Amino acid sequence: MTLQNKQILLAARPTGFPKGSDFRLVTTPVRPLEEGEVLVKAIYLSVDPYMRGRMSEEESYAAPVALGAVMTGAAVGVVLDSKDINYPCGTYLAGEFGWQEYFIGKAASLRLVDPDLAPLSTALGVLGMTGLTAYFGLLEIGELKHGESVVISGAAGAVGSIAGQIAKLYHCSVVGIAGTEDKLAYITEELGFDAAFNYKTTRDYSAKLKELCPKGIDVYFDNVGGAITDAAIPLLNLHGRVPVCGQISQYNLEEPELGPRWLHHLIIKRAKVQGFLVRDFAAKFPKALQQLGQWYGEGKLKFPEQIAEGGIEAAPAAFIGMLHGENLGKQLVRIAPELPSPALMQ
Amino acid sequence: MTLQNKQILLAARPTGFPKGSDFRLVTTPVRPLEEGEVLVKAIYLSVDPYMRGRMSEEESYAAPVALGAVMTGAAVGVVLDSKDINYPCGTYLAGEFGWQEYFIGKAASLRLVDPDLAPLSTALGVLGMTGLTAYFGLLEIGELKHGESVVISGAAGAVGSIAGQIAKLYHCSVVGIAGTEDKLAYITEELGFDAAFNYKTTRDYSAKLKELCPKGIDVYFDNVGGAITDAAIPLLNLHGRVPVCGQISQYNLEEPELGPRWLHHLIIKRAKVQGFLVRDFAAKFPKALQQLGQWYGEGKLKFPEQIAEGGIEAAPAAFIGMLHGENLGKQLVRIAPELPSPALMQ
Numbered sequence: 001m002t003l004q005n006k007q008i009l010l011a012a013r014p015t016g017f018p019k020g021s022d023f024r025l026v027t028t029p030v031r032p033l034e035e036g037e038v039l040v041k042a043i044y045l046s047v048d049p050y051m052r053g054r055m056s057e058e059e060s061y062a063a064p065v066a067l068g069a070v071m072t073g074a075a076v077g078v079v080l081d082s083k084d085i086n087y088p089c090g091t092y093l094a095g096e097f098g099w100q101e102y103f104i105g106k107a108a109s110l111r112l113v114d115p116d117l118a119p120l121s122t123a124l125g126v127l128g129m130t131g132l133t134a135y136f137g138l139l140e141i142g143e144l145k146h147g148e149s150v151v152i153s154g155a156a157g158a159v160g161s162i163a164g165q166i167a168k169l170y171h172c173s174v175v176g177i178a179g180t181e182d183k184l185a186y187i188t189e190e191l192g193f194d195a196a197f198n199y200k201t202t203r204d205y206s207a208k209l210k211e212l213c214p215k216g217i218d219v220y221f222d223n224v225g226g227a228i229t230d231a232a233i234p235l236l237n238l239h240g241r242v243p244v245c246g247q248i249s250q251y252n253l254e255e256p257e258l259g260p261r262w263l264h265h266l267i268i269k270r271a272k273v274q275g276f277l278v279r280d281f282a283a284k285f286p287k288a289l290q291q292l293g294q295w296y297g298e299g300k301l302k303f304p305e306q307i308a309e310g311g312i313e314a315a316p317a318a319f320i321g322m323l324h325g326e327n328l329g330k331q332l333v334r335i336a337p338e339l340p341s342p343a344l345m346q
Numbered sequence: 347m348t349l350q351n352k353q354i355l356l357a358a359r360p361t362g363f364p365k366g367s368d369f370r371l372v373t374t375p376v377r378p379l380e381e382g383e384v385l386v387k388a389i390y391l392s393v394d395p396y397m398r399g400r401m402s403e404e405e406s407y408a409a410p411v412a413l414g415a416v417m418t419g420a421a422v423g424v425v426l427d428s429k430d431i432n433y434p435c436g437t438y439l440a441g442e443f444g445w446q447e448y449f450i451g452k453a454a455s456l457r458l459v460d461p462d463l464a465p466l467s468t469a470l471g472v473l474g475m476t477g478l479t480a481y482f483g484l485l486e487i488g489e490l491k492h493g494e495s496v497v498i499s500g501a502a503g504a505v506g507s508i509a510g511q512i513a514k515l516y517h518c519s520v521v522g523i524a525g526t527e528d529k530l531a532y533i534t535e536e537l538g539f540d541a542a543f544n545y546k547t548t549r550d551y552s553a554k555l556k557e558l559c560p561k562g563i564d565v566y567f568d569n570v571g572g573a574i575t576d577a578a579i580p581l582l583n584l585h586g587r588v589p590v591c592g593q594i595s596q597y598n599l600e601e602p603e604l605g606p607r608w609l610h611h612l613i614i615k616r617a618k619v620q621g622f623l624v625r626d627f628a629a630k631f632p633k634a635l636q637q638l639g640q641w642y643g644e645g646k647l648k649f650p651e652q653i654a655e656g657g658i659e660a661a662p663a664a665f666i667g668m669l670h671g672e673n674l675g676k677q678l679v680r681i682a683p684e685l686p687s688p689a690l691m692q
Contacts, residue, residue: 060614061613061614061615061616222609225607225609225610226607229609244609244612244613245613246613247607247609247610247613250607250609250610256606256607257606257607258604258605258606258607259604259605259606259607260602260603260604260605261571261572261593261596261602261603261604261605263568263571263575263590263593263596263619263621264571264593264596265621266590266619266620266621267407267590267591267592267593267621267622267623268406268407268621269407269621270407270620270621270622270623270626271620271621272618272619272620272621273609273612273618273619273620274612274616274617274618274619274620275609275610275611275612275613275614275615275616275617275618276613276616277613277616280616
């Protein structure tokens with residue numbers, strides 16, 4: 001019996017927020033393995049803001065997903081069949097599987113995961129690209145120093161929630177910005193943020209930031225862009241830094257938004273605004289993962305996650321909900337149960 | 347006979363472009379020197395875009411000039427009287443004299459100038475803050491590398507004209523942007539820029555930059571801000587850099603201008619936008635001046651300057667003209683003849 005692979009394809013390029021009809025579910029037979037390939041069964045799929053960019057035609061740092069192609073995305077799973085002696089059946093791997101139940105390809109492009117060290121889902125989160133993004137954004141691009149004043153937008157999201165905790169480990173004063181009262185409570189009460197405010201119910205971001213950051217802002221970790229960023233930049237301290245991690249407020253706009261010009265503030269404050277992608281730091285991943293793993297093991301990094309049930313079919317709705325800010329922390333989709341039964345192992 | 351000092355005071359805070367009535371000429375008697383002070387007779391005064399900021403009430407990196415106070419500004423001059431044995435009469439000094447004929451104060455805040463090494467006016471230009479601003483902006487903030495693609499706005503101005511020549515010394519491809527055909531001819535034919543365009547007669551800055559920078563932009567040296575900057579940022583190459591030196595297009599606006607948001611481009615390109623002030627590099631001035639002096643001595647750095655005649659009374663018009671782009675290179679005002687007669691030495 002040939003194994004059937006459910007896949008989510010990009011059916012249409014969205015205008016504004018993506019909708020269900022922009023995706024299409026198909027079932028295709030799994031092809032036989034070639035020499036050196038592995039067959040990996042996905043267990044968790046990660047849905048992230050950057051994927052919105054890949055759905056657009058415009059060239060970005062990566063090519064857009066072609067219409068009719070499998071949506072791009074990272075997942076963690078287990079090897080079901082292998083023609084690579086280095087990756088036998090039962091090996092856990094994480095990497096760019098795409099939105100599908102089974103991945104076939106070379107294991108060299110994937111990353112080994114030890115399921116005994118930490119829960120499997122952390123390979124997509126605190127001990128994966130999410131944690132690394134927060135780590136390098138804050139420490140390398142943000143040049144974070146002990147005791148500084150830090151503001152994080154998208155603070156209850158996957159990256160923001162970890163960035164805030166790392167800043168607290170550096171004894172910083174940390175203000176988070178999020179969009180629901182539950183998120184504010186979570187990041188202040190559970191994650192240790194010093195203060196937080198709700199961008200949906202706060203009228204004057206500038207006044208609120210001034211109130212919560214009486215000493216100004218040394219590092220503004222930008223996940224969202226737009227009006228929140230406009231308010232944060234003029235409050236930067238001398239030699240302030242703005243790691244630009246994401247611009248989720250802008251991804252679903254049908255028309256580009258205008259905003260106030262603020263480059264003169266960068267001169268006055270001799271401040272730096274710098275975009276980054278975590279993959280540029282690949283050479284430093286092992287050391288960073290060691291540090292993140294240590295913090296995680298010591299219980300110093302909590303990792304909120306939300307897992308959508310329902311298999312690969314649930315991915316589009318989970319993704320769209322995440323873009324609307326419905327997630328607290330990392331948004332995952334459970335593609336298969338964590339412990340596959342022997343029957344599933346074929 | 348008491349020496350009389352003509353001074354230009356800030357009479358009113360300008361709305362939009364400054365006008366003559368925003369300044370007031372007064373004559374005050376020069377007070378006697380105290381121990382440790384020098385009396386310096388100004389020879390050249392420098393008028394620069396940053397002074398527009400000091401005329402506004404808004405706090406910037408330096409306090410605003412108070413209404414009724416002497417306008418701030420750098421000059422070079424000669425010691426006429428001294429109660430500091432380290433700075434005898436005849437010593438040449440440069441520094442923050444203000445817009446006046448005579449400066450009285452401690453010499454320690456000023457910089458010694460050797461009039462035999464280079465023309466006196468270069469102490470305010472290529473071998474002074476102007477040259478240092480171009481040098482540190484391009485090499486430290488801009489992290490310029492040999493052979494890169496460089497775009498310079500305000501290219502025929504004091505800083506821009508030197509920045510472009512330094513980039514050429516680094517074998518870069520250099521495109522300048524300026525506002526008259528004479529300026530374009532000067533920077534391409536005299537200063538060696540590879541190409542240039544007129545922002546007043548070019549409709550589509552983005553198309554023009556694409557045409558002149560077929561390999562994209564590695565460093566955009568920003569003196570002007572506004573629509574030129576909007577066009578340059580999306581054309582940055584991977585790991586592009588934007589040293590923000592000035593924003594002259596914005597200084598005289600009566601209402602803040604809106605512009606397209608472009609932070610997503612910084613993520614895509616992992617690019618950096620960083621403001622700076624030359625004074626932050628003070629510890630490195632001696633080494634930089636040595637390099638600039640060497641290039642200048644070898645004839646590798648031309649230093650265009652325009653000298654307004656008419657004494658201190660001519661400063662407001664020269665300043666306003668500079669803000670309107672009437673200058674080619676450095677705009678100076680001759681406050682007194684270069685070789686004071688013995689009679690003037692009292």
